[in-house]
Amino acid sequence: MEINYDEQLLLSKRVDVNNEQIIVSQVLRIAVYDEFKAYETYSKVIEKFGYVQPFVSIKEAEAVHYAALIPLLKKYNVEVPINNWTEKIEIPNTYIECCELGVASEINNISMYDDLLSYVKEEDVKDVLFKLQAASYNNHLPSFRNCVLNSYTTEDNSGFNQEDIMQKFGEYQMFLDDIMAGNIDQNKLTEIFSKLNMSMISGAALGSAAIAFLNNYASNKNNKE
Numbered sequence: 001m002e003i004n005y006d007e008q009l010l011l012s013k014r015v016d017v018n019n020e021q022i023i024v025s026q027v028l029r030i031a032v033y034d035e036f037k038a039y040e041t042y043s044k045v046i047e048k049f050g051y052v053q054p055f056v057s058i059k060e061a062e063a064v065h066y067a068a069l070i071p072l073l074k075k076y077n078v079e080v081p082i083n084n085w086t087e088k089i090e091i092p093n094t095y096i097e098c099c100e101l102g103v104a105s106e107i108n109n110i111s112m113y114d115d116l117l118s119y120v121k122e123e124d125v126k127d128v129l130f131k132l133q134a135a136s137y138n139n140h141l142p143s144f145r146n147c148v149l150n151s152y153t154t155e156d157n158s159g160f161n162q163e164d165i166m167q168k169f170g171e172y173q174m175f176l177d178d179i180m181a182g183n184i185d186q187n188k189l190t191e192i193f194s195k196l197n198m199s200m201i202s203g204a205a206l207g208s209a210a211i212a213f214l215n216n217y218a219s220n221k222n223n224k225e
Contacts, residue, residue: 001084001087001088002082002084003082003084004029004033004081004082004084006019006021006026006029006081009021009026009029009030010029010030010033010034010081012030013030013034013108013111013112013115014030014112014115015027015030015115015116015119017119023119023120023121024076024078024120024121024122024125025076025078026119027116027119027120027125027129028069028072028073028076028078028125029073029078029079029080029081030112030116031069031112031113031116031129031132032066032069032070032073032080032081033081033083034109034112035062035065035066035069035132036066036081036083036085037085037089037105038058038062038065038105038109039059039062039063039066040083040085040086040089041085041089041091041101041105042055042058042059042062042102043059044086044089044091045091045098046059048091048098049095049098052095053143053147054102054140054143054144054146054147055098055102057143058102058139058140058143058144061135061139061140065132065135068128068131068132069128069132072124072125072128075124076122076125095151096147096148096151099144099147099148099151100144100148102140102143102144102147103141103144103145103148106136106137106140106141106144107141109133109136109140110133110136110137110141113129113130113132113133113136114133116129117129117130117133
């Protein structure tokens with residue numbers, strides 16, 4: 001498998017001001033590499049489960065996303081990163097877990113763009129990154145959110161009675177609603193996760209993604225104030 005010369009930076013999804021690579025190069029390479037990841041992840045879900053929504057639509061959108069970034073890399077003489085995600089990605093065993101993975105991925109993507117945008121000075125780069133972040137927040141995250149919530153009402157959650165399912169459904173819905181509204185803090189997040197049954201919700205990745213998102217959101221908010 002080919003490895004990018006700045007693989008660790010790309011995987012961190014965060015600008016490193018001490019890195020020798022100039023900021024705009026870091027920003028653009030990180031952004032396109034993450035969009036490659038999303039495209040390959042949703043492609044693998046489709047390979048495993050067929051042409052299921054919302055993965056088909058969002059996969060197509062991810063192709064548009066990285067296509068919007070490539071001209072900027074060319075403009076600023078930035079090398080396009082190697083797309084080596086195919087051999088890295090592992091897909092969960094169930095459709096609902098894939099939807100939860102989608103929620104976690106989009107939260108991480110939104111958090112990533114928060115960080116990148118805090119360093120960008122070039123107006124054309126800012127414009128594209130804002131649009132990509134808005135698409136994740138307004139379109140992709142709600143689609144995966146609905147995918148998860150709908151699955152709770154339609155799937156046979158073996159080992160749980162209907163009352164348990166509806167309780168967890170309600171708690172998870174409130175959790176996602178609060179993330180979408182941007183009005184939960186670290187204490188509330190911890191409280192929510194202490195109540196959720198992680199054998200029913202593959203929440204480790206989602207939890208860490210949400211925490212990263214909230215921490216980064218709070219940090220950026222404090223820096224701006």
